[in-house]
Amino acid sequence: xxxxxxxxxxxxxxxxxxxxxxxxxxxxxxxxxxxxxxxxxxxxxxxxxxxxxxxxxxxxxxxxxxxxxxxxxxxxxxxxxxxxxxxxxxxxxxxxxxxxxxxxxxxxxxxxxxxxxxxxxxxxxxxxxxxxxxxxxxxxxxxxxxxxxxxxxxxxxxxxxxxxxxxxxxxxxxxxxxxxxxxxxxxxxxxxxxxxxxxxxxxxxxxxxxxxxxxxxxxxxxxxxxxxxxxxxxxxxxxxxxxxxxxxxxxxxxxxxxxxxxxxxxxxxxxxxxxxxxxxxxxxxxxxxxxxxxxxxxxxxxxxxxxxxxxxxxxxxxxxxxx
Amino acid sequence: xxxxxxxxxxxxxxxxxxxxxxxxxxxxxxxxxxxxxxxxxxxxxxxxxxxxxxxxxxxxxxxxxxxxxxxxxxxxxxxxxxxxxxxxxxxxxxxxxxxxxxxxxxxxxxxxxxxxxxxxxxxxxxxxxxxxxxxxxxxxxxxxxxxxxxxxxxxxxxxxxxxxxxxxxxxxxxxxxxxxxxxxxxxxxxxxxxxxxxxxxxxx
Numbered sequence: 001x002x003x004x005x006x007x008x009x010x011x012x013x014x015x016x017x018x019x020x021x022x023x024x025x026x027x028x029x030x031x032x033x034x035x036x037x038x039x040x041x042x043x044x045x046x047x048x049x050x051x052x053x054x055x056x057x058x059x060x061x062x063x064x065x066x067x068x069x070x071x072x073x074x075x076x077x078x079x080x081x082x083x084x085x086x087x088x089x090x091x092x093x094x095x096x097x098x099x100x101x102x103x104x105x106x107x108x109x110x111x112x113x114x115x116x117x118x119x120x121x122x123x124x125x126x127x128x129x130x131x132x133x134x135x136x137x138x139x140x141x142x143x144x145x146x147x148x149x150x151x152x153x154x155x156x157x158x159x160x161x162x163x164x165x166x167x168x169x170x171x172x173x174x175x176x177x178x179x180x181x182x183x184x185x186x187x188x189x190x191x192x193x194x195x196x197x198x199x200x201x202x203x204x205x206x207x208x209x210x211x212x213x214x215x216x217x218x219x220x221x222x223x224x225x226x227x228x229x230x231x232x233x234x235x236x237x238x239x240x241x242x243x244x245x246x247x248x249x250x251x252x253x254x255x256x257x258x259x260x261x262x263x264x265x266x267x268x269x270x271x272x273x274x275x276x277x278x279x280x281x282x283x284x285x286x287x288x289x290x291x292x293x294x295x296x297x298x299x300x301x302x303x304x305x306x307x308x309x310x311x312x313x314x315x316x317x318x319x320x321x322x323x
Numbered sequence: 324x325x326x327x328x329x330x331x332x333x334x335x336x337x338x339x340x341x342x343x344x345x346x347x348x349x350x351x352x353x354x355x356x357x358x359x360x361x362x363x364x365x366x367x368x369x370x371x372x373x374x375x376x377x378x379x380x381x382x383x384x385x386x387x388x389x390x391x392x393x394x395x396x397x398x399x400x401x402x403x404x405x406x407x408x409x410x411x412x413x414x415x416x417x418x419x420x421x422x423x424x425x426x427x428x429x430x431x432x433x434x435x436x437x438x439x440x441x442x443x444x445x446x447x448x449x450x451x452x453x454x455x456x457x458x459x460x461x462x463x464x465x466x467x468x469x470x471x472x473x474x475x476x477x478x479x480x481x482x483x484x485x486x487x488x489x490x491x492x493x494x495x496x497x498x499x500x501x502x503x504x505x506x507x508x509x510x511x512x513x514x515x516x517x518x519x520x521x522x523x524x525x526x527x
Binding site: 061064065068071072073074075076077078079081082083105107 | 351352354355422428429431432435436439440443444447459461462
């Protein structure tokens with residue numbers, strides 16, 4: 001078999017589309033891949049306009065590309081990442097892919113012809129559906145990963161790293177737009193006793209239950225995060241100290257009145273809560289605001305637990321640490 | 324540093340080939356854009372690829388910049404990777420010239436189109452002079468906007484030994500834009516290119 005004769009069966013077996021057009025956009029050749037996927041025969045489309053055979057083509061866009069191939073005698077490209085497909089062709093994974101049409105990488109090449117002969121362009125179409133499907137999986141996974149990266153594994157509220165990032169942003173916003181902003185820090189009273197009495201599973205259960213219950217008491221804009229162990233924080237945008245204290249009192253009361261059923265035993269828990277308002281002239285860093293709320297929290301512990309304390313301006317030292 | 328071993332004659336020859344290639348490219352561009360393109364003699368430099376990031380660190384530090392890469396390969400072991408670097412500001416200028424309208428195509432497609440045109444017209448001109456012909460991979464964005472250019476270059480140029488740096492500056496009647504092109508060439512391709520240059524030098 002001569003080399004020229006060999007190229008025909010190879011072109012027929014090729015798992016890529018080949019279309020050859022002339023400089024008037026008339027089809028000169030399509031290979032078996034295009035015949036099969038496009039449901040057409042070379043004999044019936046030869047000599048017809050590319051744009052009449054494939055009626056859905058982005059004509060203006062494609063003409064500009066093809067024109068540059070002819071004028072510059074250099075290739076042009078189109079990637080599925082920018083344009084999912086140029087030719088509406090079915091693909092071979094109709095079940096596993098959410099996309100209806102074959103994602104394509106297309107290359108438009110100038111074909112060398114004799115002088116005085118009409119210029120030809122070869123359009124190569126590669127099926128990129130697999131890459132498209134993987135990319136979709138990847139995007140979905142990244143979204144899930146990002147969510148997991150923000151969440152506390154046990155209680156599903158924001159984890160400390162993400163919550164602190166949010167606090168920094170809210171402080172920035174409060175400074176820029178001169179909005180008020182308050183912070184609540186709360187801690188489960190005598191959590192160690194709960195763990196001793198009900199075991200660590202019981203302790204974990206209380207954390208999960210309370211995080212979800214307290215979350216349900218908040219506005220959409222309030223941001224609840226687990227600060228560490230049995231300590232949590234709530235960022236309250238657009239809220240002054242009075243409003244924050246009111247929220248804190250409501251949470252304190254509601255938790256005290258909220259019996260939790262664990263292994264046929266009713267567990268009751270109480271909270272100590274510290275509240276502080278963001279003061280632009282005193283709090284230069286988010287740490288300063290956390291420290292103020294933390295001081296108020298320990299005051300609440302020291303003065304008997306199951307209560308709310310607000311940070312008093314001027315307090316500087318920690319009272320003796322209590323459980 | 325692994326010094327690229329080009330003799331002075333080879334270097335002159337390469338500069339001449341690049342000048343002509345640039346001329347051919349700008350001629351084609353002028354016809355395509357229907358405007359007059361004035362071209363400055365491109366300055367070229369051969370450097371070890373590892374020194375490429377520091378060469379460009381300052382120029383592309385602050386502004387929004389884009390990098391687009393395109394592989395090329397031809398006969399006689401000529402192969403490498405072409406990287407076009409430009410400020411986004413310049414990219415917008417040329418996209419207007421190419422007839423793109425805002426919202427017409429994505430920014431990424433615009434960038435890859437421009438880069439592909441600049442790279443392939445130039446390299447085709449180069450290839451025709453050394454009686455070669457090149458194939459190209461599809462252009463790929465390495466980074467755009469806020470990516471750190473030097474970091475991206477570090478990760479890319481790492482794979483190559485030599486780099487041919489070509490400063491390109493096109494001026495059109497109403498507009499001017501400039502960009503940098505880097506041709507990253509692996510060691511064995513450099514010796515192949517040297518052989519080709521020697522053959523050309525012999526013919527004269």
